[in-house]
Amino acid sequence: PGQFFALVVVLACAVFLTLVLWVRWPSxxxxxxxxxxxxxxxxxxxxxxxxTRPLVVED
Known part of the structure; x- marks a missing residue:
């Protein structure tokens, strides 16, 4: 569990690829x-x- 750092990086990569490959903006x-x-x-x-939540909750 922790903050959404890796997920934000993946989101940023998806934004960049979407803009360059689908929208056809310059890089x-x-x-x-x-x-x-x-x-x-x-x-x-x-x-x-x-x-984020932990994957396994320990009792």
């Missing part, structure tokens, strides 16, 4: 949008303390 503007999305979502996870 530099796509990278800047991806960086902005990453920092916004990461900031939200820190601000609201969103956390």
């Amino acid at each position: 530099v503007p796509s990278a800047w949008v991806t960086v902005a999305v990453f920092f916004i979502v990461r900031g939200l996870t820190l601000r609201y303390n969103w956390r």
Whole structure:
């Protein structure tokens, strides 16, 4: 359990690939949008303390 760091990185990669491959944006503007999305979502996870749950709950 912890904060959503790896999930935010995967989301950022998906945003970049979507912008470059499907929307056909140039890579530099796509990278800047991806960086902005990453920092916004990461900031939200820190601000609201969103956390993952453990896979196995021990009694």
